[in-house]
Amino acid sequence: MNSEAFKKGLPVGIALGISIGVALGVTTGNMGLLGAGLAIGIGVAPVIGATMLKKENQDKDE
Secondary structure, three states: OOHHHHHHHHHHHHHHHHHHHHHHHHHHOOOOHHHHHHHHHHHHHHHHHHHHHHHHHHHHHO
């Protein structure tokens, strides 16, 4: 994945990661899992960004 896809998906990835971390933390009673959720969100950021870029390019072509 390229850095542009990472930059594009980072805000969504962070938001997703925080929500996953909060859900895990509340469920288990250990808010230390917020960091684990954030790591998951940052990990999926390039995939989200690539999808967003692909959709933007398809919209421009139409």
